[in-house]
Amino acid sequence: EVQLVESGGGLVKPGGSLRLSCAASGFTFSSYNMNWVRQAPGKGLEWVSSISSSSSYIYYADSVKGRFTISRDNAKNSLYLQMNSLRAEDTAVYYCARFRFGEKRVDYWGQGTLVTVSS
Amino acid sequence: AIQLTQSPSSLSASVGDRVTITCRASQDISSTLAWYQQKPGKAPKLLIYDASSLESGVPSRFSGSGSGTDFTLTISSLQPEDFATYYCQQFNSYPHSFGQGTKLEIK
Numbered sequence: 001e002v003q004l005v006e007s008g009g010g011l012v013k014p015g016g017s018l019r020l021s022c023a024a025s026g027f028t029f030s031s032y033n034m035n036w037v038r039q040a041p042g043k044g045l046e047w048v049s050s051i052s053s054s055s056s057y058i059y060y061a062d063s064v065k066g067r068f069t070i071s072r073d074n075a076k077n078s079l080y081l082q083m084n085s086l087r088a089e090d091t092a093v094y095y096c097a098r099f100r101f102g103e104k105r106v107d108y109w110g111q112g113t114l115v116t117v118s119s
Numbered sequence: 120a121i122q123l124t125q126s127p128s129s130l131s132a133s134v135g136d137r138v139t140i141t142c143r144a145s146q147d148i149s150s151t152l153a154w155y156q157q158k159p160g161k162a163p164k165l166l167i168y169d170a171s172s173l174e175s176g177v178p179s180r181f182s183g184s185g186s187g188t189d190f191t192l193t194i195s196s197l198q199p200e201d202f203a204t205y206y207c208q209q210f211n212s213y214p215h216s217f218g219q220g221t222k223l224e225i226k
Contacts, residue, residue: 035215037163044206044217044218044219044220045155045157045163045206045208045217045220046217047208047214047215047216047217050213050215059213059214061214062120062214095162095163103168103169104151104153104168104169104210105153105165105168105169105174105210106153106155106165106208107165107168107174109162109163109164110162111162112162
């Protein structure tokens, strides 16, 4: 069974940093691209970042470029999102999700982890 | 960046109704569009990919169509469990943008 479990969310002050993790199991993690998607309270979904299976290709939304860094450790079956210079507008539930690049679909999602940026 | 515009933003319907939700892209995205269902407090669930391919395990009352810039999600006969928010997402180019969502409510 495919499972994606996010962790690392919490309350952080504006300008602070946080590192999210996503533990993957039930599939060959190293064969899949992965995404981070977020959802602000009461709002819609926003694509944040994508990373290819070997980390060769990385993409970011303009809203987080230069502040967030996506990475992965295929030996640990883990995906990460390092978030720096956090702003109030980064407050959201952050989901990690598996992206099947060839079929252009995101087929599995984690349960999400809440990040709150507030003083 | 490609913008996706869903219509309507909200919709009231009854069990048994046929419902159609539209997603319009700001430029040609071929068939690289997916549809998701999201219920409160839950992660999105993939329904349709490649504009018209039904994800495994998704009931056949859900269908998708379209290519280029205009796409539709149709639910042929609404069931109580279908009341949720629906999103489209494009994969033609980064950023892989989402539509703003369509909230489907019980009439």
